Every structure is written in C-alpha cells, then in structure tokens.
Amino acid sequence: xxxxxxxxxxxxxxxxxxxxxxxxxxxxxxxxxxxxxxxxxxxxxxxxxxxxxxxxxxxxxxxxxxxxxxxxxxxxxxxxxxxxxxxxxxxxxxxxxxxxxxxxxxxxxxxxxxxxxxxxxxxxxxxxxxxxx
Amino acid sequence: xxxxxxxxxxxxxxxxxxxxxxxxxxxxxxxxxxxxxxxxxxxxxxxxxxxxxxxxxxxxxxxxxxxxxxxxxxxxxxxxxxxxxxxxxxxxxxxxxxxxxxxxxxxxxxxxxxxxxxxxxxxxxxxxxxxxxxxxxxxxxxxxxxxxxxxxxxxxxxxxxxxxxxxxxxxxxxxxxxxxxxxxxxxxxxxxxxxxxxxxxxxxxxxxxxxxxxxxxxxxxxxxxxxxxxxxxxxxxxxxxxxxxxxxxxxxxxxxxxxxxxxxxxxxxxxxxxxxxxxxxxxxxxxxxxxxxxxxxxxxxxxxxxxxxxxxxxxxxxxxxxxxxxxxxxxxxxxxxxxxxxxxxxxxxxxxxxxxxxxxxxxxxxxxxxxxxxxxxxxxxxxxxxxxxxxxxxxxxxxxxxxxxxxxxxxxxxxxxxxxxxxxxxxxxxxxxxxxxxxxxxxxxxxxxxxxxxxxxxxxxxxxxxxxxxxxxxxxxxxxxxxxxxxxxxxxxxxxxxxxxxxxxxxxxxxxxxxxxxxxxxxxxxxxxxxxxxxxxxxxxxxxxxxxxxxxxxxxxxxxxxxxxxxxxxxxxxxxxxxxxxxxxxxxxxxxxxxxxxxxxxxxxxxxxxxxxxxxxxxxxxxxxxxxxxxxxxxxxxxxxxxxxxxxxxxxxxxxxxxxxxxxxxxxxxxxxxxxxxxxxxxxxxxxxxxxxxxxxxxxxxxxxxxxxxxxxxxxxxxxxxxxxxxxxxxxxxxxxxxxxxxxxxxxxxxxxx
Numbered sequence: 087x088x089x090x091x092x093x094x095x096x097x098x099x100x101x102x103x104x105x106x107x108x109x110x111x112x113x114x115x116x117x118x119x120x121x122x123x124x125x126x127x128x129x130x131x132x133x134x135x136x137x138x139x140x141x142x143x144x145x146x147x148x149x150x151x152x153x154x155x156x157x158x159x160x161x162x163x164x165x166x167x168x169x170x171x172x173x174x175x176x177x178x179x180x181x182x183x184x185x186x187x188x189x190x191x192x193x194x195x196x197x198x199x200x201x202x203x204x205x206x207x208x209x210x211x212x213x214x215x216x217x218x219x
Numbered sequence: 220x221x222x223x224x225x226x227x228x229x230x231x232x233x234x235x236x237x238x239x240x241x242x243x244x245x246x247x248x249x250x251x252x253x254x255x256x257x258x259x260x261x262x263x264x265x266x267x268x269x270x271x272x273x274x275x276x277x278x279x280x281x282x283x284x285x286x287x288x289x290x291x292x293x294x295x296x297x298x299x300x301x302x303x304x305x306x307x308x309x310x311x312x313x314x315x316x317x318x319x320x321x322x323x324x325x326x327x328x329x330x331x332x333x334x335x336x337x338x339x340x341x342x343x344x345x346x347x348x349x350x351x352x353x354x355x356x357x358x359x360x361x362x363x364x365x366x367x368x369x370x371x372x373x374x375x376x377x378x379x380x381x382x383x384x385x386x387x388x389x390x391x392x393x394x395x396x397x398x399x400x401x402x403x404x405x406x407x408x409x410x411x412x413x414x415x416x417x418x419x420x421x422x423x424x425x426x427x428x429x430x431x432x433x434x435x436x437x438x439x440x441x442x443x444x445x446x447x448x449x450x451x452x453x454x455x456x457x458x459x460x461x462x463x464x465x466x467x468x469x470x471x472x473x474x475x476x477x478x479x480x481x482x483x484x485x486x487x488x489x490x491x492x493x494x495x496x497x498x499x500x501x502x503x504x505x506x507x508x509x510x511x512x513x514x515x516x517x518x519x520x521x522x523x524x525x526x527x528x529x530x531x532x533x534x535x536x537x538x539x540x541x542x543x544x545x546x547x548x549x550x551x552x553x554x555x556x557x558x559x560x561x562x563x564x565x566x567x568x569x570x571x572x573x574x575x576x577x578x579x580x581x582x583x584x585x586x587x588x589x590x591x592x593x594x595x596x597x598x599x600x601x602x603x604x605x606x607x608x609x610x611x612x613x614x615x616x617x618x619x620x621x622x623x624x625x626x627x628x629x630x631x632x633x634x635x636x637x638x639x640x641x642x643x644x645x646x647x648x649x650x651x652x653x654x655x656x657x658x659x660x661x662x663x664x665x666x667x668x669x670x671x672x673x674x675x676x677x678x679x680x681x682x683x684x685x686x687x688x689x690x691x692x693x694x695x696x697x698x699x700x701x702x703x704x705x706x707x708x709x710x711x712x713x714x715x716x717x718x719x720x721x722x723x724x725x726x727x728x729x730x731x732x733x734x735x736x737x738x739x740x741x742x743x744x745x746x747x748x749x750x751x752x753x754x755x756x757x758x759x760x761x762x763x764x765x766x767x768x769x770x771x772x773x774x775x776x777x778x779x780x781x782x783x784x785x786x787x788x789x790x791x792x793x794x795x796x797x798x799x800x801x802x803x804x805x806x807x808x809x810x811x812x813x814x815x816x817x818x819x820x821x822x823x824x825x826x827x828x829x830x831x832x833x834x835x836x837x838x839x840x841x842x843x844x845x846x847x848x849x850x851x852x853x854x855x856x857x858x859x860x861x862x863x864x865x866x867x868x869x870x871x872x873x874x875x876x877x878x879x880x881x882x883x884x885x886x887x888x889x890x891x892x893x894x895x896x897x898x899x900x901x902x903x904x905x906x907x908x909x910x911x912x913x914x915x916x917x918x919x920x921x922x923x924x925x926x927x928x929x930x931x932x933x934x935x936x937x938x939x940x941x942x943x944x945x946x947x948x949x950x951x952x953x954x955x956x957x958x959x960x961x962x963x964x965x966x967x968x969x970x971x972x973x
Contacts, residue, residue, distance in 0.1 A: 087526070087930040141937040144531070153532030 101139035253418035257356030276411030284542025285621015393541035434757035462777035503562025510555035559858030568649035659729030691759035746774030779821035786813035808860030815852025841903030890943025
C-alpha cells in the first residue's frame with residue numbers, strides 16, 4: 087500500500103486546494119449577496135470534495151502510522167479543522183449580520199492557511215515555526 | 220369456491236409438500252454427513268488425533284468466534300483464510316516437498332513439469348482415497364502424510380498462539396495475539412481443521428466426489444467442479460426463465476383489470492386512536508436507532524481491521540478483536556431490523572382490530588426489557604468467550620456459538636425464543652377480534668397472524684442442534700433460521716403489513732389485496748422453502764441438495780425480476796391523493812426496498828446462486844456484496860420505512876423535518892451503492908479471478924489479501940461508508956427531533972411513552 091503513498095498524498099493535496107478554493111469562492115459570493123452561495127451544485131461539490139479529502143487523510147495516517155492524539159502536528163490539524171468548520175458554517179450560514187459573516191469568513195481562511203502551514207512543517211506551530219526563526 | 224379459498228388451499232398444499240421434502244432431504248444430511256473418526260492413525264499404528272480431539276477442537280474454534288474468523292467449508296468471515304481450503308493446500312505442498320526432497324533432493328517447486336505432474340498424480344491418489352473404516356472407526360493415513368499433517372499442525376499451533384514469528388500473519392488475518400489459550404487447545408483446533416480438509420478431499424464411498432462435492436476448488440488435489448454442479452446450474456437458469464415467463468403471463472392476464480379505487484377525501488389513518496400499548500412501542504424505535512448506529516460503527520472497525528490491526532493509533536483490537544466486532548456487526552443487523560419489525564407489529568395489531576387488550580402495554584414494555592437484557596447478556600458472554608476468559612465448559616450456553624448470525628449462547632437463544640413467543644401472544648391477543656370478524660380483511664389479518672406464528676415458531680430451528688451435533692447438521696438447521704426465518708417468514712409478514720396499510724389507507728380493495736398477498740406468498744415460498752438448500756451445496760451434503768437448491772433458489776429470483784410492477788404500484792399509491800404526501804417518505808423507503816430487491820437480492824444474489832458460480836465465489840467479497848445490498852437494502856430499508864409509518868401515527872405532523880429525511884434517504888442509498896461498486900464488487904471480481912487461476916485457497920490467502928491493490932480497494936469503502944453513516948445519523952437526528960423538539964403537536968405526551 088505504501089507504493090501508492092505519492093498518489094494518495096497528491097489526491098489529498100488536490101482535495102485540500104479544491105476544498106479551500108470552493109470555500110473562498112462561496113465566501114466571496116456571500117459577501118456580494120449572490121444567491122449562488124448556497125446553490126445545490128456548489129453544496130454537493132463541497133460534500134464530494136470533502137469526502138475525498140477525508141478518505142485520503144485517513145489513508146495517509148494509516149500509511150505513515152502517525153495519528154491525531156499521538157502526533158502533535160496531526161492533533162493540531164484536527165483541532166483547527168474543527169475550528170475551521172465552525173467558522174465556515176458561521177461565515178456561510180449561521181452568523182446573523184453581514185459584518186459577522188465577513189469576520190468569520192476571514193477567520194476561517196486564516197485558520198485554513200494555518201492548517202496548511204502545519205501540514206507542510208509537520209509541526210504543531212506551523213507558520214509560526216518559520217516566523218520564530 | 221372463492222379465489223381466496225383456492226389460494227389458501229394452494230398455499231397450504233405448497234407449504235406441506237415443500238416442508239416434507241425439506242425434512243426428507245434433511246434426514247439424508249443426517250445419514251450421509253462426513254464421518255467423524257474415533258481416531259486418526261498412521262499405518263504404523265501411531266495415533267495422531269482422537270475423536271475427542273476433533274470435537275474439543277471444534278469447541279475451541281467456536282469459542283474464538285468460529286465462523287466470525289476465517290471460514291470452514293466456505294461459510295464465515297472474509298478475512299483470514301478458509302481454514303479447510305488453506306489446510307488442504309498447505310498439507311498438499313508439505314507432502315509433495317517431503318516426497319520430492321527424499322527422492323530427488325530438490326523441493327517440489329524446483330522440479331521440472333513432468334516430475335511435478337507425476338508427484339501430483341500420486342498426491343491426488345493419496346488424499347482422495349477414502350481410508351476411513353466404518354467398522355473400526357479409524358481413519359488411516361500413511362506415515363508421509365502424517366508428517367505433512369504435523370507440519371500444518373505446527374503452523375496452526377504457532378499461528379493461534381503468540382509466537383512473534385507469526386505476528387505479521389496474525390495482523391493480516393486480523394487475529395489477536397494468543398487467540399487460543401493453551402498449546403493443547405491449539406493442537407485440537409488444528410485437528411478439527413484437518414478433519415474439515417479431509418472431508419473436503421476424501422471421496423465418498425463408491426463415488427469420485429468428495430463429501431463437500433469437491434469444494435474448495437484446488438486442482439492440485441483434484442478438487443474441481445462436479446458434473447452435477449454444471450448440470451443443475453444450466454437447468455436452474457432454464458427454470459428461472461420459465462418462471463419469469465409464466466409470471467409475466469399471469470400479470471398480463473390478471474393484473475390491473477379492476478377499475479382504480481377512488482381514494483377517500485381524507486387520510487383514514489389520521490383519525491386512528493393511538494392506544495397506550497401503541498404509544499409504548501416508541502421505545503422500540505429508539506432502540507432500533509441505537510442498535511443501527513452501533514452496528515455501523517462496528518462495521519467501520521471490522522472493515523478497518525482488513526488494513527491494519529490498530530484503529531488510527533488505538534490498540535482497539537486488544538479489547539475488541541475482529542472476530543468480536545464482526546460477530547456484533549452481523550448480529551446487530553438482524554437484531555435492529557427484527558426490533559423494528561417487532562415494534563411495527565405491536566403498533567399495528569391494536570390498530571387492525573381496534574382493540575386494546577388488558578395489560579398489553581405492560582407486555583410491550585416487558586418484551587422491550589427482555590430484548591435489552593438479551594443483547595447485553597449475549598454480547599458480554601461473547602466478549603468473555605473470545606477473550607478466552609470463559610472456558611469451554613460454559614461456552615456453548617453462555618459464550619460464543621460461532622455460527623454466523625446465530626452466534627448467541629444457547630441460554631440467550633432460548634431467552635430470545637421465549638421473547639418471540641411473548642411477542643406472538645401480544646400480537647395474537649390484539650389481533651384476535653379482527654380474526655374473528657371474518658370481514659374483507661380477515662384473510663390478510665390471518666396471513667399476518669400466520670407469519671407471526673412462523674416468526675416465533677421457526678426461530679426454534681436454532682435450538683435443534685446441540686453442543687456436539689455434526690457440522691453438516693448444524694449448518695442444515697442454521698440455514699432454517701437464517702434463510703427460512705429471516706428471508707421467508709419475515710418477508711410474508713412485511714408483505715402482509717404493507718398491503719394492510721394500503722387497504723386501511725383506502726388505496727386498494729381488501730379483496731384485491733388479499734388475493735395479491737396470498738398469490739405473492741405462494742410465488743416466493745415456492746422458491747423460498749427449498750431454496751434454503753442453495754446455502755448447503757458444499758456443506759457435507761448430498762447431490763439432492765445441489766439439484767433442489769439450484770432449481771428452487773433460481774425461482775426465488777422470478778418475482779424479483781418483475782418487481783418493477785410492484786414498485787410502480789407503490790409509486791402510484793404515493794400520488795393517488797394529495798394527503799398521501801404525509802406518507803411520501805415511507806413510500807420512498809418502500810421504493811428503495813424494491814430497487815434493492817432487484818439489484819441486491821435479484822442480481823447480486825443470482826450472481827452467486829448457481830452451484831457452479833458459488834463453487835468459486837463462496838466466501839469471496841461477492842458474498843457480502845449480496846449480503847449488504849440485500850440485508851440492508853431490502854430488510855433494513857423496509858424496517859426504516861415501516862418505522863416511519865408508525866412514527867407518522869405516534870408523532871404529530873408538524874414535528875416532521877423532511878429535509879433531514881431527504882438527506883438521510885439519499886445518503887443511505889448512495890452510500891450503499893458506493894460501498895458495493897467501489898469495494899465489494901471489484902474486490903470480489905479480483906478474488907474470483909485469483910480463485911479461477913490458482914485455486915480457492917489463493918483468493919483468500921495472506922499473499923493475495925496483502926496486495927496494495929486490495930488495500931486500496933478496501934480504503935475505497937471510506938467515501939461510501941462515510942456517506943452511509945451520515946445518512947444514518949440524519950435519520951437518528953430526525954427521530955430524536957420528533958421527541959426533543961419543543962412545541963411539537965404531541966410533544967407534551969413525550970413522557971408517557973417511557
């Protein structure tokens with residue numbers, strides 16, 4: 087199975103990029119009050135991409151035998167993933183004011199970028215590791 | 220004589236004749252089962268195993284989960300080898316190597332083709348000759364074969380212990396370290412596997428076919444399909460085509476000739492009085508949800524053990540090994556579906572008669588309590604058994620029987636039987652006034668009651684074997700439960716309940732529904748009763764089993780081929796009147812039942828149904844392909860649909876969150892489809908190809924199952940399983956919301972249900 091590691095990682099990274107891009111696009115549509123924000127096609131595309139992303143993530147953890155709860159950088163990723171989902175939900179749906187939605191959207195994107203930096207650094211500090219020198 | 224009377228007589232004659240044949244052939248299975256020798260000895264008089272070893276070995280096998288870890292004669296779990304097939308091939312190679320090294324100084328694999336062929340002929344003569352002497356009870360083997368047997372025994376003693384050298388293989392087989400407690404028990408377990416392998420290759424007296432009709436396929440030892448398997452495969456397809464043609468003619472000639480019924484202006488069930496006992500059934504549906512979600516979780520764990528022993532970093536297999544997670548996963552499937560149906564029956568019965576018997580609610584609550592105790596008690600015993608904490612003396616009664624789908628200890632089986640009799644009594648008391656009325660509905664109510672009698676009574680088939688009954692005899696009765704009980708009488712019950720509902724809704728005439736239900740029952744019982752034998756082709760049974768099993772089980776596909784007609788009728792009922800929107804979701808679940816009946820039961824079922832197909836496919840991933848799509852697709856969906864009908868009565872309309880139901884419905888269906896198409900079907904086809912090319916043993920071997928492509932296909936379950944699980948969670952949330960949401964129409968009564 088380890089033979090497929092590069093391909094699975096590529097699928098995972100591609101799904102991360104697609105998922106983030108789609109979220110960013112929907113967030114921008116939300117900011118301009120477009121009715122496309124919650125269009126069925128975009129919602130179902132989001133479910134499909136996230137399912138692929140999750141599958142590839144689970145495969146990778148098993149392949150490299152590193153798991154959330156035992157390896158700090160993966161624990162950080164999962165914790166901030168939960169934060170990202172909550173902020174994302176408020177950004178697209180739950181926040182009552184446009185200002186609140188915008189704030190959550192900016193927060194969600196920041197968290198998303200931080201998770202990416204954690205993944206690239208294989209460290210729970212992510213981008214801060216580099217900033218700290 | 221009325222059409223209804225004629226149909227009742229026809230059904231009576233059909234059941235009497237098919238059960239007579241079922242019992243008569245069963246008698247043959249008792250008489251011609253592979254013999255259990257008193258001792259296995261060498262020609263030099265050395266005793267390898269005694270009968271006590273073989274019998275204790277089987278108990279050991281049962282105590283670690285039996286058919287829930289690997290399989291024997293093809294029946295059981297998919298991970299870990301088929302122990303019979305694996306033994307045959309290991310022993311054959313050990314014997315060939317022994318001869319080859321002694322006579323040429325080279326291992327068998329290094330010999331040229333001619334030399335290999337010569338030794339293979341000698342091997343076939345050695346293992347296919349039946350050297351069991353009935354008069355002395357001795358099974359005699361040559362010293363060379365005895366040495367080969369000892370080689371394989373050593374392998375099993377090491378594998379089922381905690382030898383570090385075998386740790387990797389144990390992980391591939393999803394076995395826990397130290398699966399069997401003592402070295403003595405490990406040797407006895409190996410003795411039992413030897414006997415199953417011996418019976419699968421030794422020819423029956425005066426025959427050239429082994430006791431298992433040459434199953435498993437292994438050309439090295441001369442195990443190839445029999446001519447009977449080919450013959451009855453061809454004829455069964457012919458019978459099926461003839462059956463479809465006959466039924467299509469019947470539909471064309473008789474169906475839909477009546478003018479459509481004008482539905483009532485308002486929903487007749489809206490004014491239904493919900494009695495205290497009906498209200499008390501709510502807790503059955505909560506239990507269904509809890510068991511369903513647990514089953515899914517255990518399914519995810521079970522599937523994960525195919526790729527690694529740990530569960531994402533947790534050493535879960537130390538406390539929940541594969542054989543246990545799979546046992547509970549399969550048992551819970553039957554238990555939650557049965558609970559949904561029992562609850563539906565108890566909800567429907569007073570509604571049918573309009574009569575609430577005294578203490579009915581107490582009985583409903585008591586039965587629910589019994590179900591909880593049975594599940595908790597039986598599972599606790601199984602955990603102790605698999606962890607080797609219970610000991611063999613109590614395993615049969617309180618531990619793990621090891622028979623797939625009927626794994627409960629005998630004590631818990633009897634308890635469940637008593638629970639089912641209690642259910643029958645509760646159903647009978649409530650239905651009795653309706654049975655005595657002899658109005659238009661009497662026949663449907665009669666059939667409903669008959670099916671409850673059969674559901675309660677036929678579970679007793681699971682009590683027909685004892686602790687030491689012959690393996691073939693246990694299999695015979697086990698399939699009475701799994702096939703006849705689950706696939707037969709639950710089906711009659713379901714058809715009767717659904718028809719009754721449509722009659723009560725005023726969408727179908729009572730007389731028409733009665734005739735249709737009786738006719739449908741005759742059609743599927745015509746194939747269903749003797750179709751039981753298609754599970755027993757290779758279980759140490761006779762040729763009659765192959766002939767009858769193939770012919771009649773092919774007839775089971777006949778009504779499924781035309782199920783589109785039934786689906787269209789159900790769909791039409793859903794659009795008959797505006798108020799049927801209230802039943803949109805139960806109707807859609809019933810339509811899903813029709814779809815999966817065609818795909819899961821009909822197509823994927825027939826894929827593995829004929830003797831020739833099953834000869835190669837038994838125990839490969841094509842079996843759970845049929846299992847998942849038929850058991851959940853048909854019976855699970857039906858259970859959820861019936862539950863929704865009951866919930867429609869139990870909870871007020873304003874409580875229904877149809878968006879959640881929509882999501883649940885589609886996610887369950889899409890998830891199940893992805894599970895079938897991304898993993899089970901392609902993996903099954905890969906295994907089939909391996910079995911055809913090298914032998915059945917290869918398709919189940921560690922070498923095959925460790926391939927990257929196999930792991931990748933197993934991982935491909937994640938998308939489908941995730942969607943399926945989310946669908947189930949949405950369904951659970953929907954049900955929870957019916958009770959938890961404030962301000963709902965009948966939410967104030969919530970306290971009464973408990």
